[in-house]
Amino acid sequence: MEVTGLVLLLLILPILLYLTSRVRVGKAGELCSIPAMEVLPDLVGRSAETGRPLHVSVGVAGIGGRMTSQTWAGLTLLSQLADEAAACDTPLIVTVADAVVLPIAQDIVRRAYVRNGNAEGYDSTNIQLIAPNAMAYASGVAGILEREPLTANVMVGQFGDEYLLMGETGARLGVRQIVGTADPGTLPFVYATADETLIGEEIFAGGAYTTGKPSQIGSLLTEDWLRWLVAAGILVATALKIFL
Amino acid sequence: MAGLKRILPTAVAISVGLYVLLSLFSTEFAIDAIGTYLIDMAVVIAAFALILGVINVLRVHGRKIQEAQPGRLYSFVLIAVMFIVLTVGLPALPDRASGPSQPVVQWIFENIQAPIQASLSALLVFFIITAGYRMLRIRNLESAVMLIVVIIVLLGQVTLGLVPVLPKLKDWILDVPAMAGIRGILLGVALGAVLTGIRLLLGVERPYSD
Numbered sequence: 001m002e003v004t005g006l007v008l009l010l011l012i013l014p015i016l017l018y019l020t021s022r023v024r025v026g027k028a029g030e031l032c033s034i035p036a037m038e039v040l041p042d043l044v045g046r047s048a049e050t051g052r053p054l055h056v057s058v059g060v061a062g063i064g065g066r067m068t069s070q071t072w073a074g075l076t077l078l079s080q081l082a083d084e085a086a087a088c089d090t091p092l093i094v095t096v097a098d099a100v101v102l103p104i105a106q107d108i109v110r111r112a113y114v115r116n117g118n119a120e121g122y123d124s125t126n127i128q129l130i131a132p133n134a135m136a137y138a139s140g141v142a143g144i145l146e147r148e149p150l151t152a153n154v155m156v157g158q159f160g161d162e163y164l165l166m167g168e169t170g171a172r173l174g175v176r177q178i179v180g181t182a183d184p185g186t187l188p189f190v191y192a193t194a195d196e197t198l199i200g201e202e203i204f205a206g207g208a209y210t211t212g213k214p215s216q217i218g219s220l221l222t223e224d225w226l227r228w229l230v231a232a233g234i235l236v237a238t239a240l241k242i243f244l
Numbered sequence: 245m246a247g248l249k250r251i252l253p254t255a256v257a258i259s260v261g262l263y264v265l266l267s268l269f270s271t272e273f274a275i276d277a278i279g280t281y282l283i284d285m286a287v288v289i290a291a292f293a294l295i296l297g298v299i300n301v302l303r304v305h306g307r308k309i310q311e312a313q314p315g316r317l318y319s320f321v322l323i324a325v326m327f328i329v330l331t332v333g334l335p336a337l338p339d340r341a342s343g344p345s346q347p348v349v350q351w352i353f354e355n356i357q358a359p360i361q362a363s364l365s366a367l368l369v370f371f372i373i374t375a376g377y378r379m380l381r382i383r384n385l386e387s388a389v390m391l392i393v394v395i396i397v398l399l400g401q402v403t404l405g406l407v408p409v410l411p412k413l414k415d416w417i418l419d420v421p422a423m424a425g426i427r428g429i430l431l432g433v434a435l436g437a438v439l440t441g442i443r444l445l446l447g448v449e450r451p452y453s454d
Contacts, residue, residue: 129300
């Protein structure tokens with residue numbers, strides 16, 4: 001198993017480096033449109049105009065487990081939103097469910113405010129640890145959605161059934177919701193309650209869409225190449241099964 | 245100095261990440277032991293992060309009480325219960341149980357926390373109904389298709405079997421298009437997760453430094 005992992009890693013690395021170099025010289029194609037990514041800057045702008053805060057959640061998972069990549073996707077998006085919020089002096093409420101994620105989220109937001117020359121605008125109490133238990137976290141966030149006059153609710157990360165407590169509360173209150181998760185069991189609930197959805201691996205594309213860095217776009221292209229390889233592998237295996 | 249502050253976290257993160265990855269592929273005892281030690285260090289850091297979490301909860305809710313913000317009563321209850329559980333669970337006397345195994349803490353968990361969480365889970369039923377209603381309102385072609393599929397699957401589950409073709413159609417929908425969609429999503433997520441991991445390992449994505 002470990003050897004397969006190592007082979008896969010050694011196979012992916014050159015593809016990633018090659019495609020990143022192609023992006024650097026401007027030989028990458030256009031990125032497909034993801035509506036949820038396109039509305040994010042507007043949300044920050046509207047939040048700045050109204051003075052009402054924007055809520056960001058990075059999911060109920062932590063750092064270090066199986067769901068780390070989903071939490072990281074949420075943190076990447078938070079980094080971009082924090083940059084825009086700091087530039088417009090928009091209030092940002094960030095909620096986390098894991099104590100390890102808390103200092104990371106605080107650091108991301110603090111750096112964004114410092115980067116944008118608005119260090120005094122940073123308030124560490126706007127990044128809140130709600131509860132490590134998923135259901136308790138959901139009820140805590142539902143309370144914030146009820147109490148705070150939010151412009152929008154952006155939730156990207158790992159969510160389970162407890163998502164409904166938050167998503168349905170936001171939908172009932174008419175808060176604009178942009179939600180993304182990779183859990184197929186939660187996606188129907190997301191589709192039912194959110195205005196814009198990020199389905200499955202779309203949550204990992206946040207960095208490429210918001211920052212446009214060659215390394216991020218190269219990574220997306222690598223994902224596409226691997227997707228073609230997997231699809232070709234499935235077709236070949238099916239053909240072999242049928243004809244041999 | 246500023247350069248060092250920028251480079252050091254990235255260098256530490258990349259080298260530790262690559263070393264732990266190497267230790268996973270290695271059967272050498274020494275390499276493996278250092279890898280395990282680094283993972284244990286992460287657990288220790290997580291424990292300290294919990295203290296930061298408690299401080300954050302105190303600051304956030306203490307401020308709400310101090311500024312008489314809406315919902316301050318809940319904040320007061322939260323802080324009071326936190327201190328009660330901590331105080332009751334802390335004393336580590338020689339012959340007395342402490343922490344989660346302390347009888348009073350166990351009583352609080354069994355008689356307060358568990359029923360509250362069970363009630364919240366039960367509430368999900370009503371949330372599912374309202375979410376289902378919202379989802380099934382025909383807004384566009386996709387919603388209409390979804391509504392038709394939901395009706396077929398619901399009727400296909402009926403045990404009386406008044407329309408014999410429906411259970412077979414339901415099974416086909418669940419086993420073929422639904423399963424294919426889920427597998428497609430899972431494969432995409434797996435690829436996305438692998439590449440996110442590689443980006444982190446290579447230091448391409450590093451929100452921990454500028």
